[in-house]
Structures are given as structure tokens and as C-alpha cells.
Amino acid sequence: MRGFSSFYMGTMAADSGLLLSLVEEFVSGLQDSKAKDTATAVKDGQFTVLQLVEALGVSLTSSQPHTRARGVQMLSEVLLESYGNLSEKEVEVLIAFYENRLKDHYVVTSPVLQGLRALTKCKTLPPGSAVSMLKSLFQDVHVQSLMLVERSCVYNMLINLMETREAELKGLGADFVFGFVQSMDGERDPRNLLLAFQIAKNIIHRGYDLGKFTEELFEVTSCYFPIDFTPPPSDAHGITKEELIEALRAVLTGTPKFAEFLLPLIIEKLDSDVQSAKLDSLQTLTACVSRYEHKDLAEFLEGLWASLRREVFQTSSEKIESAGLAALSALTSCLSRSVLNSDSEDSLSTFLEIVLKDCKHHLCEPDLKLVWPSAKLLQAACSASSRASHIITSAVMPSLIEQYDNRTQCSHRRTLLEVVQRFIQSVKNSQSSENEESVFLAFRQSLCSMVFSALSETNSSLQITATSVLTSLAQQTGLLLDADIELAVDHLIRLLLTEEDDRVSCAVVECAGALAELHPAAFITKLIPRLKRELFSEPIEEGDENRRTSELHSHHAVRQRCLSALAAISMQPSVVQESTPVLLEVLSSAHTGTVRFSVEEMVLACRSLQRIAEQVRDTEETGQCFHDIIIPRLLSLALQAALQDQGSSGCLSPIVEEVVLSAMVPVISTSCSRLQPMLAGQTASRAVSLFLDGDVSFLPDNSFPSNIQLLKKQQGDSWTQSQMVCLLMGCVSSLPRSVEVPQIDRLLSQLEEMSCSCNHPLSYMSAAKCFASLVNKRPLGDCLDSLIQRMMNRVCSELDSASSPIRIQAFTLMIWVAKALLLRYHPLSTALTDKLLSLLDDADLGVMAADGFSLLMCDSVDVLNRGCHADIRIMYRQRFFRENSAKLVQGFNAAPQEKKPNYLKALSNIVNKLPKQVQVTELPALLSLLLEALSCPDQGVQLSTLSCLEPVLIDPPAALIQQLEALVSRLLALVGSSVMNVRIASLRCIHALSRFPVHEILPFRARVLKALARPLDDKKRLVRSEAVQARGEWFLLGSPGGR
Amino acid sequence: MSGGTRLENANPVIFQRSGERLLTAADEDEDVHDPIDDREIFDLIRSINDPEHPLSLEELNVVEQVRVKVNDAESTVSVQFTPTIPHCSMATLIGLSVKVKLLRSLPDRFKIDVHITPGTHASEEAVNKQLADKERVAAALENSSLLEVVNQCLSTRSI
Structure with a gap:
């Protein structure tokens, strides 16, 4: 090793003192943090591993096992941090050292394993070392007598080596499998089991040689089947039963070599009484047969069939039944896949013969009692493959058809017909290609x-x-x-x-x-x-x-x-071409009076047109049909009807009826929102020029006067023309955002004018909605800001003068624009909602303002929804609630007594529409206010408060339980309300209370039972039935057999 | 119960459940008085669980709407029930469950009469007598193991 760290020779003398003191403090001083410091220093290049080993020398050779362990531990911890920098030579020496230490005293084993684990992660592992490492590991260590962490260390070593040294490990042959089997035999901890299952899965899936240890590997893993594991209550590791089941299933079903062991085990476990064991067995069966061939299955087919049949015939739960059917299907499709030899028998037809023998006769029994389970089994087999469906249908269908002809009872015939239908359906799933000949052709x-x-x-x-x-x-x-x-x-x-x-x-x-x-x-x-x-x-x-x-x-x-x-x-364009003219003719004959249709029938015709627009495929052809024929025709009819009135003051065309006109709107808006954006743009620009300039050139049956001014104030109180603005709304407010509306500034100012000056509710309401939805889609910028500012000034000045004749109109425009801005998070929306809040104190508009909050929170059906391509940000409701709930509470506290109900109503309108999760978190803060709302005399407030309380009661927050006394007495008081819906809602809440923790509600039992005796005799049946349910549940509280 | 875990009638014939009562406009009208009628009483008892099977009394045809008679004005209710087999040892228990359910669900002005459909049970008279005797019913409900079974029959099944 000499010389390989000569680069650092110069600094060595200076640092060796430091290193020695670090070692000293770790080994003798038991300061764990020093290992970290040393590791950092090694990584920075301050020391080499060799220097560390030299410094550790005394501790590693100490006669005290604990000192040796401490020394090895320091080395291992440093290696865990710095294994990436080691050279091949260093690794070789270290492995030799560690392998030797495995034979040492047991206290040394733990740090040795840590060190080995660090080394297995080295990219520079010399060839052959993996094998030698494992050999000594399997030879010198009995894994199951180690501690939890050390066992997990061993498994991690194996996993690391399998990732990088697959070829070498495979060279070990079956010894590797044997070593692993010995190491995991008896493992009990779920964390380690997950690791062990992963290794076993790798062994199987990556083609390691199992040799003569196939059965051992199966035994050592299958002993955990079926998994029965409940995570401890304070589950820190987050391991679920499902994870374990999946991991084990991947092992057991991984190879056909296990078939001879696994299939008998499954048959045995299917006999179990435990539902989850059955389910797991069935699902494992389904998974394993996908890899098997028929020869793996052959000898177990009868046993498996007997178990599957029993599970479906005597099923107690739908889950098991459907798992059983899925397993049968998988089994059949496995058999269908097998390649036939000339000498072997056809296993599929043999198997299906048994199935048919056991099931077919049930289809012919006189009482048809077991017809469904048998049919389901046959259908499961039928759906597995095209060959299976041929065999089964040719055996079953003739007898079913014959049965049908012979039976006379309708209920029997119906059952048979339903069975036939399921067969047709199940075959549909198995057919591979569209043009294959149907098996039912015969x-x-x-x-x-x-x-x-x-x-x-x-x-x-x-x-x-x-x-x-x-x-x-x-x-x-x-x-x-x-x-x-x-x-x-x-x-x-x-x-x-x-x-x-x-x-x-x-x-x-x-x-x-x-x-x-x-x-x-x-x-x-x-x-x-x-x-x-x-x-x-x-x-x-x-x-x-x-x-x-x-x-x-x-x-x-x-x-x-x-x-x-x-x-x-009307799904196919060719049908639409034929059906829509009929529907249009209904409307036009009703208009001219040639054939009488009731208003209701006209509305239905419009609904049908709407439905066609919703369901038809969006092709050029259908787009033209709607944009070039249907919409102009509808506009023309509506205009004719509106103008007709001016000349002859006789009877009005039914088309001017509000319901009919309103039913036309969704036809137009659906086609504009979903059919052919380009044509929709054309429709919109035609409609705009019709309404702004009286351009009637695109309308059919053109005999209109030239001076039409639909958006201008009409003389007198004629509303037939002004209300047509709702059709304009249908055209322009549902366009995709990419489509531009022409002359938009002029259009907006006329709409604003109309919504603030017209007296006819449908007209000003539609103008306001149309204005709002255009505002919602306008791009951000000064142009939009000044538009809103102008509108706001006008509306506010009308609202502030108590004598203004158009306060309601101004309010309507304001609330719709507020909604449009709220949906897109426009900064100016706050100004509008603040105005709305201030109106809660208003003498005339207070109640309307309170109801307005529900309009802000609800999805509106005709405009400003996603179908109309409106700009809607997610969670705008939560945001609105967060910004305004405090203001509402404040306003409530400051308001005079007679105005308080408005605030409560506004609040319950908002809370009602919040998602439940938000309600539950926000409720504690608002609880006292909601309880107050329950005792508020306004029935609307009571009802909406009850309806927002009910879902919260299903999973009650702690704050609610503290207020139980107040809650119970208020609810019981409402049971005597004069309004039926309040009585029903309060009884439902009382019913929900019965699922609270028993010890909390038991004190109220007698009182509730007594109070609920009276509604049992209520004059309304719906109230009685709620009372019966609630009282029944309260009776069961604290009673044996109840809860 | 008797005979260990063996069921007395292991494979009963199952009948179709009737649908929910259809809601009429009158039901939702505040001002209309809805009288208590046969169907309403039947709705109270049809979902009672059978003590032996995971089925309702309606599915076993133990109770039928035609065997329920109510007179709202005179405050009387009469219910006949039909045990699945003539030697059913559960007859008393079923009768008791029906009776308790009605006691809990009807205003106390009603006089409740529960008895076996004539000619459908071996010890019909004895069971009828037991069910008609107020004190014996009250005493039965003092017995906590009996009350436990009754409550199980009356608890709503959670599926």
C-alpha cells in the first residue's frame, strides 16, 4: 500500500495528531459525533482511509472486544460516508480485513456488517470479492440471531450486490439461493420482510439458478401466505398490509417452478374461513396463472375448479365472488394459450368439459335457483378467449334457447334472457378483432x-x-x-x-x-x-x-x-341532418299556429336540440348544421314572434313565453361552446351585428323591417324585443376564449345601459349576465379596469340613493360582475364584495344581498361555468371564504338586532358551498355563530345552517363535542318547527349525532328519546320516517347488541 | 342457536325486495296530512334482519304488506308474520323483534298486535300468547342476552 497516498505526505505529520485525538475521543471518549467529523475530513482529502486505519491500529488490535467493536465502528461509519472515494486496492484490503473480523466476538459483528454494507456500494469492488464476501457471510454469521438493524444490513448488502454484481453472484450457483434462504428463514419484522421479499423477487425474476433449492425458497417465503398484518397504532414506518401482500405475491407468482407447491397451497387456503385469506388466495391465483403453462396446472385443475365453484356458489361477499370469477377467467385464458402437441389432449376442452358438466344443468333446472352463479362462472370462462367462448356458447346457447321457448312464466323468461345477454356481453370482451365472425352467428x-x-x-x-x-x-x-x-x-x-x-x-x-x-x-x-x-x-x-x-x-x-x-x-351526423329539421318544424308550426303544440312540448323540442348539440360528434358537417341552419332559424323565429306583437295586438306567439325563450338559450350556447369554434365565431359576429345594427341579412324568411334596435330602450314597456337579449347572451357568453367577439366595447356599453335601464326582469338579468361573462373573459389591463370602474361608479351611485327606481337592476348587474371577477381572482372583485357586504344592512336590499352570497358561491347553469369556457380559478370559494368570513363576523357583531339574520344567512350560504374538508377545519371558529343561526327565527337560515352542519356531524371535530349541550337543545327545539324541511333536516342531524363517541352522547339518550316520541306522530310521512330512523339508532346506544 | 352452528333452514327461498316507496307531490306538500298506512308500517318492519341469515324479513317473505293492517283513526296495528318453516324456533324472536321495532317507531297511542299467520307454525298459539302478554314482553327485554339479539335484528346493516 506504500506510496499510494504519497500526495498527502507533506501534511501528514501536522494532521496525524488531530486524527489520533479524533480516534481517541471516539473510541475511548464514546463521542459518536467524532466519526462524522472524521468522515468529513476524509472526504475533504484531509486524511486518507489508510491513515485512519493506522491511527485506529491500537483499538483494532485491543484485547477488549468492546474497544475493538468501537474501532471497527468508527472505520465503518467513515466508510459509509466516503465509500465513493476508495480505490480498488483499498477496497480489497478492507474486505479482507472485514471478512476476517466476521469471525470475531459477537459485539464486533454489528459494525463489521455496517462496514461491509458500505463496501458493497463501492463501484470499485474488485472482481471475486462479492463472492468471497458472501461466502464468509453465510459461513460465519447466523443472520436470524442478529438484531433487527443488523439483519436489515445483511439484506441491504444482498440487494446492493445484486444490483451491481449480478454475473458474479450467479456464478455462485444455487449456493447463493441457499445462503439467502438460510438468512431469511424465520424473519419476523415487516420492514425486513419487505427487503427479503425484494431479494427473493430479484432471484426469481432475474433468472438466478435455484438448483435444488426451489422448494426451500418457496417454503421460506410462502410460510407468510396469506399475509395477516395490522400496522401498530402509532405506525411510524408506514408499512401497510397491501404492500406486504403485493411484495409476497410478486415472489410467489414469479415463476412456474413454484406451481407444484403454490397451487396446493392456494387450494388449502381457499378452505379458510378468513375472508381476507380467501381473497388473497384468489388474487394470487389470478396473478400466477398468467405466467403458467397448462402443464404446470394440469394436475391441480380439478381441485382448483372445485374450490372456485364453491366460492362462487356459496359466496358471502361480492368481492370474493368477483375475485373467484376473475381467477376462473385467468385460468381459462392460461389454458387457451397453451400450444397443443399432436399426442397430448386438449387441456382447455377437458377443463371446460368439467365446468360445463357442473354448471350447465343448473341452467335447465325448473326453479332456476342456481342459474345466476352457474351463468356467471360460464361467462367468466367464456370471456377468457375466443376458443373458450366458442366451446361454451356452442354447448350452452341451444339449451338456453330451447328453455326460453318452453317456459311460459315471464319471470323465468326474463332470467333466461338476462343470462343470454350476459353471454353476449362476455363474448364481446374476448373477441380479438372487430371483423372476426361472431360466435353467435350459428x-x-x-x-x-x-x-x-x-x-x-x-x-x-x-x-x-x-x-x-x-x-x-x-x-x-x-x-x-x-x-x-x-x-x-x-x-x-x-x-x-x-x-x-x-x-x-x-x-x-x-x-x-x-x-x-x-x-x-x-x-x-x-x-x-x-x-x-x-x-x-x-x-x-x-x-x-x-x-x-x-x-x-x-x-x-x-x-x-x-x-x-x-x-x-341523433348521434351520427347523417341522422342529425334529418332529425333537427323535424324539431325546428315543431317550433315554427307552433309559432305560426298551423299545428298546436303546448308550451311544454316546445320546451321539450328545445331540450332535444340541446341534447343533440351536447352529444353529437363535433364535425364540420354538424357544425354547419347548427351554426348555419339551426341558430339562424331560432333567432329568426324569436324575432318574428317579438315583432308580431307590434302590428296585431291579438294573441302572442308562444315563442315569446319566457320558458320557451329560455329553453332556446342552451341550444345556442351549447353549439357555440362545443361545435366548430370558427363557425361559432361567425355566429357570434352575426348575432352582434343583429343586436347592435339590426343586420338581419343572415336570417331565413327575411321579411323584417330595417329599423330593428333590439338593445335600445323600447317605447312603452314593450319587453318582447328587449328579452331577446338572452339569445345574444347564449351566443357570445359561451364562446371559447380564443374566439374574439367583434365590436366588444360598443356591445359592453349597450349591455350595461340596458341592464341599468330596463324594467323587464328577464331582459335586465340576461343583459347583466352577458355583460359579466364578457368581463370574465376580457384580458387583464387598463381597458378592463376602466370598464369595471365606470360600471362600478354608476352602480354604486344608484345603490346609494335610496329613492332610485332602478336599485334592483343595479344590484343585479353588480352581483353578476362581482361573480365574474371573483372567479378569475381579479383584484377589483374585493371592492364589489365589500359593497355587497355593506348592503346586508340595507333596508330593502338586505335580504337580496344575503341571498346573493349563494349566487357567488354556486355554479351557475347558463353562464360563467366551465362549459362556457369561463375563466375560473381553482378554490375560489375557499379564497372568498378566507377573505370575507372575518368581515362577516365583525359585521354581525356590529349590526342592529333586526339585521343580524341577514349576516347569518350570508354566512351559511358561504359555508354551505365549501368543500367538507374546509368546513371541518373552519367550523370551530364559526361554531358559536352557527349555533346562533340555529336559533335565528328565519327558516331559510335554519335550513341552510342545518344542511351545512349535517355533513360535519359525520366526522365531528372536537370543538363540536364541547358544545354538545347547546347543539342538542337547539336541534331538539327545531324538531318542533312549523316547516317540514326544517323538521326533516334537524332530525337528520340528530340521527348523525347518534354516531358520536358513545360516552359523549349517552347522557342525552333519555332526553332525545323522549323528544323524538312526538315527531313519530307528525302529520307528514317524510318527517315520521326520519324520526323513526333517528330514534331507532338512539335506542341502540348503550344497549346490548347495539353500540 | 339450537343445534350449535347448524342452521335450521340452511337454504331458504329468497324473495325480491320491494322498491322504496314512491314520493308523491302530496308527500312534499306542507298542508296535506299523510295518514299512517299499511305500506308505512310495512316499511318499518321489512328491513328487520333475520336472526339466522344475512337477509331481511322481507327477502325471506316472513313479512308481507298484505299481512299488515293499520287503522290510524282508531290507533290500532295488526301484523301477521310467517315463519319460513313450521318448526322454526326463531318464531318468538322474530315476533319480538317486530313488536319492539313497532314500539320504538310508532306513537304510543297505538295498540300493537303481532301474531303468526294462522296455520303456519306448529306452536302458533303459545307464541301468539307470549307476544300478546305485555309483561312477558317487558320481562324478555330485561334479559340482556335476548335484548342483544333483538337489537342486532334491528340495527341497520352496514355494507
């Missing part, structure tokens, strides 16, 4: 006739099941021929037009939707014309009064179903 004819006969039955649940079978059949390639589709469409039409049952018509509409997506042609040629004819036929006007009303009623129901069916089938 049964095509009988399946179709089965479905059609079920559709013609009168039993509604049979019909419902049949529609879903029809859907599944349609999804299989090539099963339904064109003629079948036509027949299916005929059946669907018949059911749509005649079936009164809501569940059936829902199922039919759904089925029509699914079929129309796959086979649009039949729906275009048959269904749509038929529905159209039905929609435009007038109800028969004959017979007496009663007959007429019932006729009218059923006619309305038919129209309703037709409208929703039209929406459901």
Missing part, C-alpha cells in the same frame, strides 16, 4: 326471434330486458341483417307509440339511440318519418269531456316520447 336466427318475441310480450320487465339484448346483439359484428334491423325499428316504433310505462319507454329510447349509432340508415328512412307524422297529428276532438282529456293526455305523452327519441338517435 344462433343468429333463434336469438333474433327470441328477442322479437320478448319485445312483443306485454310484460314490461321482459320488454326492458329484450331491448338491452337487442343492443348487445347489434354491437356484435354481422349478427343483425338489414331485415332484422328494419324489424327491430318497427318494434321500437310500436313500443314508443303505444307503451305507457315510463321504464319501458326509457329503455326503448336508449336502445334506439344505441342502434341508430350503428345502423343510421334504417332510422332515417323509417323511424324519423313515422315520428314526424305522429308529432304533427292533432289529437282527436271527439267524445265527451273525460275522454277528450285522457286522449289529450296520452297524445302529449306520445309527443314527449317522440321528442326524446329524436334526440336519442
Whole structure:
């Protein structure tokens, strides 16, 4: 070694004194920190490791084992810090030293292992040293008699060496495996087990030679299966049962060599009564067979099948059942993968034969009692592979079909139909490619006739099941021929037009939707014309009064179903082209009066258009359909209706009705927000020029006067034109942010003017919303600031003058703009919310202001939501709460008595909308105020406070438990409220209280039971049922068998 | 209970549960008085757990809505229950559970009569007599192990 540190020779003399004193202080003075100092010095190049060894000389050769241990410990600790700087030569010498020390006294072993561990991390480990290190380790150390930390040290050494010296270790052959097996045999600590499992997994997955120790390795790991581990209550290490299960499973399932040991073990553990053991066994089985071949499984197949069958037939939990089915599926797919030899038997068909033998006859039993478990097992096997599905379906389907034909009871037929459907579905999962021929092709004819006969039955649940079978059949390639589709469409039409049952018509509409997506042609040629004819036929006007009303009623129901069916089938652009004109025609004939439609039917037509806009694929074609045809048409109809009024003062078109107009808005806004942004931009600019300049050139049926001014104040109180602003809102407020709105400054100022001057609620409200949503999307800057400032000055001056006639309008504009700014964290939003807070004291607007807080916190449906591409920052509610709750509390304390309810209401509106986690953390500070709110006479406040208390009570914070007395007495008082919903909500809270820690609430038991006797006789049934539930739970408190 | 862990009726026929009662507009109207009707009483007892199986009395068809009669005006309730097999030793216990559930859930103005559907149990009369005797019912509930079983039948299952 001489000379290899000659570079440092010069400084050596000066430092050796320091080094010696460090060693002295560590070894004799027992000052642990000195090892660290020395390590730092070594790393800095102040000393070399050689110098340290020389300095340690006396301690390392001392006759006292404890001194030797201390010396080795110092060396090891320094090495742990500085192993990166060691040369190969140094490492070789150190290893030789450490290996020799393994034979030393047991107190020395621990630091020796530390040192060896440090050396295993060296990149400069000389060849062959890994092997020699391990040999001496396995020879001289009995790992399981070491302490926890030392054992973990050994495992870490192994892991380190496996990472870097894989080839060398493999050279050790099976001895390495044997050494490891001996070291981990009997390990009990979960932390070390995780390490040991990792080593075992590496051994298996990286192809170490197991030699004759395969069974030993399996034994030493499988003895922990199934894992039963509950972390200690103050769990510092964070090891979970799941981690251990996963780690062990990776070992056990890692190699087919374990199959002969693992499979019997699984069969044995499946017999266990412990649910978690069963579950773990089933999941392990599922995992292991993915690596196995059929020859590994062959001799255990029968045993495994018997256990799986038992678990599914006699299941007590759904988890185990589904794990069992998954295991069967995995097993079958393993068998399906195997390559057949010419001489061996086909293990898949042998296995499936057993399965069929045990299950098939249950499908034919007269009482159909075990039909479901058998069917589930067969379906699990069926879904495993295409070959399995062929074998099973060809065995099962004929008998199912025959059964169906022979049975007469509807419930039996329905069960069989459901079973058939599950089979079709399970095959769907196993089919590898789209154009593969369906396995049901052979049964095509009988399946179709089965479905059609079920559709013609009168039993509604049979019909419902049949529609879903029809859907599944349609999804299989090539099963339904064109003629079948036509027949299916005929059946669907018949059911749509005649079936009164809501569940059936829902199922039919759904089925029509699914079929129309796959086979649009039949729906275009048959269904749509038929529905159209039905929609435009007038109800028969004959017979007496009663007959007429019932006729009218059923006619309305038919129209309703037709409208929703039209929406459901419109998924393909080609269908949309045909269905939307029908819906538009409904609106226009209602407008002209050629065919009478009720307002409700018009709203439904709009809903259907909206639904189509929501679900249709966003293609150029559909975009044009909506932006170039539907929206101009809707605007034109609305404008015609609005203008009609001016000339003839007779009856108004139903389109001016607020509900109809409001139903049109989402059609427009959905298409503008999700279909073809470029076309949406075009629509927006057309709409803006229509509303600002009266440009009607793009509207169909163009016979409008040229002097239209929709945003200007109309003479008199005519609102039919002004309310059209809600359609403008639909166009411009839902555009993606990338689309520019033309003439925006002019538009904004006119909208502001309108919202502050109009008297018609829908008009000024829509103008305010439109203004707010444009403000929400405007880029930051002086332009926006001055716009807001101008609006604020105007609004505030109106609000401050108590006699102003337009205070409500000003308030509406303010609250919507406040919301728009709050959502995007605009700095000016604070000014607006402060104004809102100050209005809580206002004599006229106080209540509105309190309700306004709920508007700020709720998601609004039409504008300023994510669907409309609004600028919404996350957690704006929490932020708003944090900034304003203190101000609210302050305001509450300062407010005169009669104004206090407004503050409580505002507060409960805010708290109500906060996420529960936030509520729980914030509640202690607000608890006294909320309790106050419970005794506030305003029922709205009571209700909203109760509804925000209830979720908090499920996981009560400590602060709440301290106030239990106040809480219980206030809640019990509210049980006698005159409002039904307050009674219900307070009973729910009392119910929730019963899950508090028993010792806290037991003192209240008698009082609560007595108080709850009265609501048992409440006049409302809903109240009684809440009282029954709450009282039942309170009875169980502190009673044997209860809690 | 009797015969160690062996169940008396190990493989009972299971019946479908009826759905939740449909909410009508009248139910939500503050001013309408909803009388206590048969379905409401049936809803009280249908979810009681069977002492033997992890099933409700409704699923075992032990209680049926047609065997529940209530007269709100006269404050009387009569419930007939049908043991799954004629020699069921659980009959008294089931009857007791039904009775206790009704006692806890109905206003005290009601007179509650619980008895076995005629002709469905071997010792029908004895059980009926036991259930009708106020003092014997009260005494049974003093017995903590009996009360424990009853409470288990009445506790809401957590799944």
C-alpha cells in the first residue's frame, strides 16, 4: 500500500495528531459525533482511509472486544460516508480485513456488517470479492440471531450486490439461493420482510439458478401466505398490509417452478374461513396463472375448479365472488394459450368439459335457483378467449334457447334472457378483432326471434330486458341483417307509440339511440318519418269531456316520447341532418299556429336540440348544421314572434313565453361552446351585428323591417324585443376564449345601459349576465379596469340613493360582475364584495344581498361555468371564504338586532358551498355563530345552517363535542318547527349525532328519546320516517347488541 | 342457536325486495296530512334482519304488506308474520323483534298486535300468547342476552 497516498505526505505529520485525538475521543471518549467529523475530513482529502486505519491500529488490535467493536465502528461509519472515494486496492484490503473480523466476538459483528454494507456500494469492488464476501457471510454469521438493524444490513448488502454484481453472484450457483434462504428463514419484522421479499423477487425474476433449492425458497417465503398484518397504532414506518401482500405475491407468482407447491397451497387456503385469506388466495391465483403453462396446472385443475365453484356458489361477499370469477377467467385464458402437441389432449376442452358438466344443468333446472352463479362462472370462462367462448356458447346457447321457448312464466323468461345477454356481453370482451365472425352467428336466427318475441310480450320487465339484448346483439359484428334491423325499428316504433310505462319507454329510447349509432340508415328512412307524422297529428276532438282529456293526455305523452327519441338517435351526423329539421318544424308550426303544440312540448323540442348539440360528434358537417341552419332559424323565429306583437295586438306567439325563450338559450350556447369554434365565431359576429345594427341579412324568411334596435330602450314597456337579449347572451357568453367577439366595447356599453335601464326582469338579468361573462373573459389591463370602474361608479351611485327606481337592476348587474371577477381572482372583485357586504344592512336590499352570497358561491347553469369556457380559478370559494368570513363576523357583531339574520344567512350560504374538508377545519371558529343561526327565527337560515352542519356531524371535530349541550337543545327545539324541511333536516342531524363517541352522547339518550316520541306522530310521512330512523339508532346506544 | 352452528333452514327461498316507496307531490306538500298506512308500517318492519341469515324479513317473505293492517283513526296495528318453516324456533324472536321495532317507531297511542299467520307454525298459539302478554314482553327485554339479539335484528346493516 506504500506510496499510494504519497500526495498527502507533506501534511501528514501536522494532521496525524488531530486524527489520533479524533480516534481517541471516539473510541475511548464514546463521542459518536467524532466519526462524522472524521468522515468529513476524509472526504475533504484531509486524511486518507489508510491513515485512519493506522491511527485506529491500537483499538483494532485491543484485547477488549468492546474497544475493538468501537474501532471497527468508527472505520465503518467513515466508510459509509466516503465509500465513493476508495480505490480498488483499498477496497480489497478492507474486505479482507472485514471478512476476517466476521469471525470475531459477537459485539464486533454489528459494525463489521455496517462496514461491509458500505463496501458493497463501492463501484470499485474488485472482481471475486462479492463472492468471497458472501461466502464468509453465510459461513460465519447466523443472520436470524442478529438484531433487527443488523439483519436489515445483511439484506441491504444482498440487494446492493445484486444490483451491481449480478454475473458474479450467479456464478455462485444455487449456493447463493441457499445462503439467502438460510438468512431469511424465520424473519419476523415487516420492514425486513419487505427487503427479503425484494431479494427473493430479484432471484426469481432475474433468472438466478435455484438448483435444488426451489422448494426451500418457496417454503421460506410462502410460510407468510396469506399475509395477516395490522400496522401498530402509532405506525411510524408506514408499512401497510397491501404492500406486504403485493411484495409476497410478486415472489410467489414469479415463476412456474413454484406451481407444484403454490397451487396446493392456494387450494388449502381457499378452505379458510378468513375472508381476507380467501381473497388473497384468489388474487394470487389470478396473478400466477398468467405466467403458467397448462402443464404446470394440469394436475391441480380439478381441485382448483372445485374450490372456485364453491366460492362462487356459496359466496358471502361480492368481492370474493368477483375475485373467484376473475381467477376462473385467468385460468381459462392460461389454458387457451397453451400450444397443443399432436399426442397430448386438449387441456382447455377437458377443463371446460368439467365446468360445463357442473354448471350447465343448473341452467335447465325448473326453479332456476342456481342459474345466476352457474351463468356467471360460464361467462367468466367464456370471456377468457375466443376458443373458450366458442366451446361454451356452442354447448350452452341451444339449451338456453330451447328453455326460453318452453317456459311460459315471464319471470323465468326474463332470467333466461338476462343470462343470454350476459353471454353476449362476455363474448364481446374476448373477441380479438372487430371483423372476426361472431360466435353467435350459428344462433343468429333463434336469438333474433327470441328477442322479437320478448319485445312483443306485454310484460314490461321482459320488454326492458329484450331491448338491452337487442343492443348487445347489434354491437356484435354481422349478427343483425338489414331485415332484422328494419324489424327491430318497427318494434321500437310500436313500443314508443303505444307503451305507457315510463321504464319501458326509457329503455326503448336508449336502445334506439344505441342502434341508430350503428345502423343510421334504417332510422332515417323509417323511424324519423313515422315520428314526424305522429308529432304533427292533432289529437282527436271527439267524445265527451273525460275522454277528450285522457286522449289529450296520452297524445302529449306520445309527443314527449317522440321528442326524446329524436334526440336519442341523433348521434351520427347523417341522422342529425334529418332529425333537427323535424324539431325546428315543431317550433315554427307552433309559432305560426298551423299545428298546436303546448308550451311544454316546445320546451321539450328545445331540450332535444340541446341534447343533440351536447352529444353529437363535433364535425364540420354538424357544425354547419347548427351554426348555419339551426341558430339562424331560432333567432329568426324569436324575432318574428317579438315583432308580431307590434302590428296585431291579438294573441302572442308562444315563442315569446319566457320558458320557451329560455329553453332556446342552451341550444345556442351549447353549439357555440362545443361545435366548430370558427363557425361559432361567425355566429357570434352575426348575432352582434343583429343586436347592435339590426343586420338581419343572415336570417331565413327575411321579411323584417330595417329599423330593428333590439338593445335600445323600447317605447312603452314593450319587453318582447328587449328579452331577446338572452339569445345574444347564449351566443357570445359561451364562446371559447380564443374566439374574439367583434365590436366588444360598443356591445359592453349597450349591455350595461340596458341592464341599468330596463324594467323587464328577464331582459335586465340576461343583459347583466352577458355583460359579466364578457368581463370574465376580457384580458387583464387598463381597458378592463376602466370598464369595471365606470360600471362600478354608476352602480354604486344608484345603490346609494335610496329613492332610485332602478336599485334592483343595479344590484343585479353588480352581483353578476362581482361573480365574474371573483372567479378569475381579479383584484377589483374585493371592492364589489365589500359593497355587497355593506348592503346586508340595507333596508330593502338586505335580504337580496344575503341571498346573493349563494349566487357567488354556486355554479351557475347558463353562464360563467366551465362549459362556457369561463375563466375560473381553482378554490375560489375557499379564497372568498378566507377573505370575507372575518368581515362577516365583525359585521354581525356590529349590526342592529333586526339585521343580524341577514349576516347569518350570508354566512351559511358561504359555508354551505365549501368543500367538507374546509368546513371541518373552519367550523370551530364559526361554531358559536352557527349555533346562533340555529336559533335565528328565519327558516331559510335554519335550513341552510342545518344542511351545512349535517355533513360535519359525520366526522365531528372536537370543538363540536364541547358544545354538545347547546347543539342538542337547539336541534331538539327545531324538531318542533312549523316547516317540514326544517323538521326533516334537524332530525337528520340528530340521527348523525347518534354516531358520536358513545360516552359523549349517552347522557342525552333519555332526553332525545323522549323528544323524538312526538315527531313519530307528525302529520307528514317524510318527517315520521326520519324520526323513526333517528330514534331507532338512539335506542341502540348503550344497549346490548347495539353500540 | 339450537343445534350449535347448524342452521335450521340452511337454504331458504329468497324473495325480491320491494322498491322504496314512491314520493308523491302530496308527500312534499306542507298542508296535506299523510295518514299512517299499511305500506308505512310495512316499511318499518321489512328491513328487520333475520336472526339466522344475512337477509331481511322481507327477502325471506316472513313479512308481507298484505299481512299488515293499520287503522290510524282508531290507533290500532295488526301484523301477521310467517315463519319460513313450521318448526322454526326463531318464531318468538322474530315476533319480538317486530313488536319492539313497532314500539320504538310508532306513537304510543297505538295498540300493537303481532301474531303468526294462522296455520303456519306448529306452536302458533303459545307464541301468539307470549307476544300478546305485555309483561312477558317487558320481562324478555330485561334479559340482556335476548335484548342483544333483538337489537342486532334491528340495527341497520352496514355494507
